[in-house]
Amino acid sequence: xxxxxxxxxxxxxxxxxxxxxxxxxxxxxxxxxxxxxxxxxxxxxxxxxxxxxxxxxxxxxxxxxxxxxxxxxxxxxxxxxxxxxxxxxxxxxxxxxxxxxxxxxxxxxxxxxxxxxxxxxxxxxxxxxxxxxxxxxxxxxxxxxxxxxxxxxxxxxxxxxxxxxxxxxxxxxxxxxxxxxxxxxxxxxxxxxxxxxxxxxxxxxxxxxxxxxxxxxxxxxxxxxxxxxxxxxxxxxxxxxxxxxxxx
Numbered sequence: 319x320x321x322x323x324x325x326x327x328x329x330x331x332x333x334x335x336x337x338x339x340x341x342x343x344x345x346x347x348x349x350x351x352x353x354x355x356x357x358x359x360x361x362x363x364x365x366x367x368x369x370x371x372x373x374x375x376x377x378x379x380x381x382x383x384x385x386x387x388x389x390x391x392x393x394x395x396x397x398x399x400x401x402x403x404x405x406x407x408x409x410x411x412x413x414x415x416x417x418x419x420x421x422x423x424x425x426x427x428x429x430x431x432x433x434x435x436x437x438x439x440x441x442x443x444x445x446x447x448x449x450x451x452x453x454x455x456x457x458x459x460x461x462x463x464x465x466x467x468x469x470x471x472x473x474x475x476x477x478x479x480x481x482x483x484x485x486x487x488x489x490x491x492x493x494x495x496x497x498x499x500x501x502x503x504x505x506x507x508x509x510x511x512x513x514x515x516x517x518x519x520x521x522x523x524x525x526x527x528x529x530x531x532x533x534x535x536x537x538x539x540x541x542x543x544x545x546x547x548x549x550x551x552x553x554x555x556x557x558x559x560x561x562x563x564x565x566x
Contacts, residue, residue: 435473448489498545509552
């Protein structure tokens with residue numbers, strides 16, 4: 319194989335191959351009488367391994383260390399590892415296509431694409447101009463897009479709560495705290511009311527058993543002004559206690 323052929327086979331550019339030669343990452347192959355490089359299957363396997371290692375985030379120095387550890391391995395062993403990696407990529411692509419198909423079936427919105435479960439939840443929620451409700455919606459969309467959402471089970475459990483007109487009154491009270499301090503006397507009764515509105519069915523399907531204060535959770539909490547943040551913090555604390563009471 320010539321340089322253009324091996325580059326096309328592996329999925330890199332000829333310039334990348336020359337760069338790997340220049341820094342000593344890819345050994346120079348033997349040359350034909352006409353001066354052209356003559357690449358072998360071993361060269362192609364090594365180049366494919368370099369490409370794969372760089373794609374997963376390793377620096378070229380780190381790739382060099384990995385390749386040094388692999389020196390002396392049988393070609394069939396390296397080929398088997400590459401084949402297993404391709405099989406893993408195939409599985410990941412199939413899973414992505416499955417998720418994409420589900421997204422395409424869901425109603426398209428300006429916030430989308432959304433998972434089918436979240437799309438159905440938001441579609442059933444009553445219209446409101448509440449800034450606090452809009453913030454909750456944004457947080458759900460963010461978690462859903464980042465793959466850290468609650469999942470179809472939790473979205474389904476949340477639907478009765480989202481469709482409850484009484485929740486709008488609670489959102490209105492939360493909006494009224496937008497400019498208040500963290501010691502406002504309205505915080506405690508509102509937090510109790512919001513926590514009481516969350517059905518046990520939701521707590522039963524929350525991942526990892528309870529609403530944990532993860533790094534993402536803390537970041538979302540910090541998105542609220544002081545009084546609202548204190549309300550949400552108390553709600554999460556109360557829900558966590560309810561979960562522990564159910565599992566103890």
